[in-house]
Amino acid sequence: MIKRNIHERMAIMDFEFEIIKTCKDTGARVGKFHTPHGSFDTPIFMPVGTQATVKAMTPRDLEEIGAQIILGNTYHLYMRPGHDIIKEAGGLHSFMTWDKPILTDSGGFQVFSLTDLRTIEEEGVYFRSHLDGSKHFIGPEKSMEIQNALGSDIIMAFDVCSPYPCDYDKAKKDMERTSRWAKRCKDAHSRNDQALFGIVQGSMYKDLRAASANELLAMDFPGYGIGGLSVGEPKPIMYEILDFLMPIMPKDKPRYLMGVGSPDCLVEGVLRGIDMFDCVHPTRIARNGTAMTSTGRVVVRNATYERDFTPLDSECDCYTCQNFTKAYLRHLVKAGEILAAILLSIHNLRFLINLMEDMRNAILDDRLLSFADDFKKKYGYI
């Protein structure tokens, strides 16, 4: 028993959110979140490794670009290879050879996306596999069971993500169920070396967002996801919800804006006090031949780059920009070569990781607002 208490205390101490500096002009802050697999700096962008791999990246590529924490998707890993196999492998870190922090989502968002294949009940979601049509069920307890087996450092509560647009009554019901499910997740969660985050829902209705936040805060999670944004609504609406919501959120807990990863949204999110972001966007557009650069998007396939023997982004320190030209990358994209996906994924992720580091430094140096202004002008998104 004594041993267990010590272990519990150590594990709890492993999760600590340390705020290093708060921006005097904005809601932004610089922090460090400590987990049993090491710490990561906030604000942070987390590359997504849906099926236990960040697409087209080796773990050493991820380390090299400075990834400090990555995501796994509970739904996908549950379906294939199965959480039992990953548990037997020693957990997701060991299975995929990544010894830094991992966050897994709850599977909720994915099963809700199986629009024609699922039924939502109070106990959870009944659905058919997108792979073979087999019948499955995930509810709060099952999501905890799977994530406990995966052994990720941060796990997410099983929530109901309202679609956009969503009428008030449905949004209210989704939000209330999310709160009930968050409680059930908390009760079912069995490992103290994993931090369980609650997820704020409420669609685009401020009173529902406030109610959701208050109900979750009362449960005292070590961190909070903000779900149901970037689901199709115009960006100004997302920013308005964040403007409203952030002052309600506790200052001493990390705030994770789920599924957001375009450079402009990262800047706007940080300005409002978001600490964590994730998105498949950088790796997905990489596989389609599009790069994010310090001067905006580059569609590498364009004929204009046929004889452009300069790097993708002259300001970037990644392997791709240090070694290859736009003409070569264009050739690889046109020829459908895997190396195109590899090199553009390395670059796009490094670009976002650099952007987050630049913002952390700007906060530390009290110049975040001017950094954000410069970035907007240069990247050209406003």
Add this chain to the structure above:
Amino acid sequence: MIKRNIHERMAIMDFEFEIIKTCKDTGARVGKFHTPHGSFDTPIFMPVGTQATVKAMTPRDLEEIGAQIILGNTYHLYMRPGHDIIKEAGGLHSFMTWDKPILTDSGGFQVFSLTDLRTIEEEGVYFRSHLDGSKHFIGPEKSMEIQNALGSDIIMAFDVCSPYPCDYDKAKKDMERTSRWAKRCKDAHSRNDQALFGIVQGSMYKDLRAASANELLAMDFPGYGIGGLSVGEPKPIMYEILDFLMPIMPKDKPRYLMGVGSPDCLVEGVLRGIDMFDCVHPTRIARNGTAMTSTGRVVVRNATYERDFTPLDSECDCYTCQNFTKAYLRHLVKAGEILAAILLSIHNLRFLINLMEDMRNAILDDRLLSFADDFKKKYGYI
């Protein structure tokens, strides 16, 4: 003029085939071929980078696995992106960021493979692009022009590769034309920092092989390809042709068995005195989820590896085997992840490169025959 002479002499000196040891029991030998982009050890396996990339491999991955020379395909690079663009980039080395030796084929094999799209005349081959149907022509002079523009260290003569089976008259005509084209290639070749190899043809007819070899030897090339093998004939026939041909080939020039890359053929080729090999086989089967290992082929997708948490090949020192399990690789293959192609390509190429190094060491230590026997038993190919 003096400057040019010095440059010419230096370039010629750059190409030197140094024989370090000849096996007393077999035709095998260990050597070193020096080129303007550095030297490579023989016998060697050369990974194939058809479209200016060894599929799924970064240049640094290639360096890490010990690749000393790689191939490019003249036909593919001529069609896309075009040799003019590669020349403008500073040549193929610079275009693809590979500063070690490169060998390019002549384009002959590829245009002959366009069975329904090409017409062969004495001047060369008229064909339509496999990409857009546009009309093109490659003959000996054009092949030299393209390869001169690519700037590869070793370039191949434009030859006629007889199909298998092939009747005697056609094989004879193909062989004779190959000799005439070899002469035209030699006359057209304009860069002395590129070594032009002739290619021996003659299908499975020993007298034609002998005639081809003699005609080419009279032209005194710095190295010789052996073409028209591994084109569908049973392996014992290929070995019989090599048994016959090798004693005719000059001892002081490298011998390159084109398009051969399965482990058993590499061993049998080395035993008969082959110095260079290339093949898409290791990277192609990697993308299909098959690995070459010290105990034979592993079809990674097989259910038997579902919970196999051991490396692909416990004897292998590659990144894949040092870091990942069969269970993980199987998951990646089943999920169709790019990382499967990356990790299996790294492994398969490293496996062949290790095999060649092992054979070089066995020759140096006077134990090639016992090495070959052991390998055959372990790999299980007899």
